[in-house]
Amino acid sequence: MNEEAALRKTVKQIGIKDYKVARKASELLYSVSKRRNALDYLINQALVSGDIEALDIGVRNFLRIYTYLVHYGGDYRVEAYKFVEHIRVILGKKTLRGVEEAIDIIPHQKIPWESLSRIDVLAFENFLPPWYVEYVRANFEKGIAADLMSPVEVPKYIRINTLRGGESVIHKLNARGYRFEAVPGILNAYRVFEPSEGLTDTTFYREGDF
Structure with a gap:
């Protein structure tokens, strides 16, 4: 689990x-x-x-x-x-x-940055396991390694419950200031753009519309 x-x-x-x-x-x-x-x-x-x-x-x-x-x-x-x-x-x-x-x-307690190895510093700064930092630095050029260690903002998605509603749900949420983009190839799925604060507090979510 x-x-x-x-x-x-x-x-x-x-x-x-x-x-x-x-x-x-x-x-x-x-x-x-x-x-x-x-x-x-x-x-x-x-x-x-x-x-x-x-x-x-x-x-x-x-x-x-x-x-x-x-x-x-x-x-x-x-x-x-x-x-x-x-x-x-x-x-x-x-x-x-x-x-x-x-x-x-x-x-x-404090992390003793000055006494740590460069690997450990990067691991703690980016919240990554040291073995991953060491592997990336050893196998990729500096710019790519930095990108691979940088935090990634995971996109948010919703899928409309067609048994309860359709695109009208998206239109109603648009009216409340939320922005979406249809996901190509996946029916009734939408990417959520920021700000998305409060989306799961809406009556649409609580009633199972998405």
């Missing part, structure tokens, strides 16, 4: 009805997964064992989310401390006893 499938199952199991909450959870999941190498580095530096993989899966994932909120969460940083309290209730203080010191240390 991938992350999105696991999230959908969890949302359904705990009965989340607020689509904004579900969407933010999805965004958080993606962001944490994307930065996992940097997060694990910071966590390992704070752990006595130095090995996040030795921890229970629930504790591992808690620490990754917590570290993301603290170091990359921006305005959500203040939520990190509330998150810790919630997790203490959910997992139990006994479960977190072995990482309490790490919880205090993590906000003060």
Whole structure:
């Protein structure tokens, strides 16, 4: 089961009805997964064992989310401390006893850029595994290697549910300021152009029109 499938199952199991909450959870999941190498580095530096993989899966994932909120969460940083309290209730203080010191240390951890190899610097800057950075640099010329290591903005797509509506749905969404482009060769599929904020909060989405 991938992350999105696991999230959908969890949302359904705990009965989340607020689509904004579900969407933010999805965004958080993606962001944490994307930065996992940097997060694990910071966590390992704070752990006595130095090995996040030795921890229970629930504790591992808690620490990754917590570290993301603290170091990359921006305005959500203040939520990190509330998150810790919630997790203490959910997992139990006994479960977190072995990482309490790490919880205090993590906000003060930094990646020591000056002492890292060029491979590690690029890996952490671009949130890529070191082996990938090393392979790309060894097998492609500098410009192409840089492109292959640069973050990629994945296009968003929707597909109209023809049992509920047709192109009229697209026209109605256009009227709300959303822009689309039909995907050649795929019936009723459209690429979504930015800004797409709030698209999954529309009644059209909630009622299954796309």
